[in-house]
Amino acid sequence: MLSKAPPAGVYPKIGMGLTPLRFADGKPSQADNDKINENLPMHPRNHVDLSPFNTLALPGKAAAYQKITAPEQLAAPDLAKQNRFILGGGSNLVMTGDFDGLVLHMAIPGKRLVKEDAEAVYIESGAGENWHDFVQWTLQQGWPGLENLSLIPGTVGAAPIQNIGAYGLEVGECFHSLTAWDFEKQAFFPVDRSDCRFAYRDSIFKQEGWHLNGRMAITSVIFRLPKIWTPNNRYAELSNELAARDIAAPTPQDIASAIIAIRQRKLPDPAIIPNTGSFFHNPLVDQAQADALLAKFPALPRYPQPDGRVKLAAGWLIEQAGWKGKYLGPVGMYEKQALVLINRGGATGADVQRTMAAVQADVKAKFAVDLTPEPIFL
Numbered sequence: 035m036l037s038k039a040p041p042a043g044v045y046p047k048i049g050m051g052l053t054p055l056r057f058a059d060g061k062p063s064q065a066d067n068d069k070i071n072e073n074l075p076m077h078p079r080n081h082v083d084l085s086p087f088n089t090l091a092l093p094g095k096a097a098a099y100q101k102i103t104a105p106e107q108l109a110a111p112d113l114a115k116q117n118r119f120i121l122g123g124g125s126n127l128v129m130t131g132d133f134d135g136l137v138l139h140m141a142i143p144g145k146r147l148v149k150e151d152a153e154a155v156y157i158e159s160g161a162g163e164n165w166h167d168f169v170q171w172t173l174q175q176g177w178p179g180l181e182n183l184s185l186i187p188g189t190v191g192a193a194p195i196q197n198i199g200a201y202g203l204e205v206g207e208c209f210h211s212l213t214a215w216d217f218e219k220q221a222f223f224p225v226d227r228s229d230c231r232f233a234y235r236d237s238i239f240k241q242e243g244w245h246l247n248g249r250m251a252i253t254s255v256i257f258r259l260p261k262i263w264t265p266n267n268r269y270a271e272l273s274n275e276l277a278a279r280d281i282a283a284p285t286p287q288d289i290a291s292a293i294i295a296i297r298q299r300k301l302p303d304p305a306i307i308p309n310t311g312s313f314f315h316n317p318l319v320d321q322a323q324a325d326a327l328l329a330k331f332p333a334l335p336r337y338p339q340p341d342g343r344v345k346l347a348a349g350w351l352i353e354q355a356g357w358k359g360k361y362l363g364p365v366g367m368y369e370k371q372a373l374v375l376i377n378r379g380g381a382t383g384a385d386v387q388r389t390m391a392a393v394q395a396d397v398k399a400k401f402a403v404d405l406t407p408e409p410i411f412l
């Protein structure tokens with residue numbers, strides 16, 4: 035895969051022709067992030083505090099820090115020699131202390147129509163674009179398909195890494211390909227959808243550990259959005275919201291608005307209450323364990339998977355274990371959604387790890403289920 039040359043006609047000359055455009059829609063958390071990005075110098079700096087760049091607002095300094103606004107910057111030979119961490123929006127990150135290496139903060143802008151065929155449009159975005167702004171821009175251009183993923187924090191470049199998903203859609207379903215820089219081979223390489231091994235909150239990037247070891251940096255992503263659009267409103271909470279709004283035949287914008295409203299009701303805005311969204315994966319258990327749990331806890335929410343396993347709702351398990359709205363010092367589980375770990379102010383990575391371990395222990399004791407954290411630890 036790494037040796038493949040970019041197919042002519044689909045991939046642009048890397049970094050060229052992308053127009054930096056912004057379509058603000060008044061979402062403060064993301065606007066803040068963008069402002070920070072725009073004000074930062076592009077040359078490397080030392081001992082940079084990363085607390086403004088992680089949505090849990092945890093302290094931690096990078097020994098070296100550089101903002102990347104064009105793919106070509108990644109080819110500087112000295113970057114390849116250093117211990118690296120590739121940072122996007124910092125919305126899936128727990129800082130556990132200082133980082134003794136180089137943080138490359140991905141801020142490559144640009145979004146555009148790459149090509150169009152009878153069935154679909156192909157839209158490319160620079161890795162540093164804000165995800166939510168990008169989704170709203172596609173809707174404004176008349177290219178629906180990503181609306182169910184409205185208001186997810188973070189950047190476009192990070193979206194495929196954990197295959198972000200919400201309200202019945204995972205980004206892998208609309209993903210076409212991406213371009214990344216390989217620091218070892220000193221070359222850009224394309225990654226097709228079939229290479230990505232997308233699964234629930236998972237991809238080749240996580241499976242190979244590239245998101246942790248700085249082996250490669252995603253510079254741009256292409257999405258394939260079918261021209262024939264049908265609403266994806268099977269998720270019960272979404273269909274209920276549309277019904278409450280008296281919308282029988284939703285437009286893509288109706289779906290985006292409904293999802294924005296649902297998320298704003300139960301998920302804290304990281305600009306106001308620092309958090310990383312869902313803190314744990316929804317656990318997958320085998321059928322026998324699900325049956326045993328159901329016998330003991332008849333209200334247990336469960337979602338049978340195609341492979342025979344059963345997905346459980348971590349938020350429900352955490353609430354039943356008594357952790358909804360409960361804190362250990364400055365870190366606890368949010369009162370409106372028990373799956374969201376929040377920093378009430380002044381927390382460190384150690385505080386996060388203490389609360390995480392306590393929640394895991396209590397859920398394990400009550401349900402014999404292991405909870406795996408969703409964010410990565412630096």
Ligand code: EPU
Nearest residue numbers: 200201202311312314315316335347349350353371372373
């Ligand atoms: N629940 C509770 N108590 C809670 C929270 C949830 O009992 O405090 C129950 C709900 O009543 C429901 C079930 O748990 O029966 C599932 O809850 P919900 O629909 O809110 O979704 P979730 O499983 O908690 C997942 C994703 C979210 C995504 C939503 C909507 C994961 C780890 N989380 O949450 O993704 O927005 O579904 O699709 O898969 C994220 O990854 O950061 C994220 C927010």
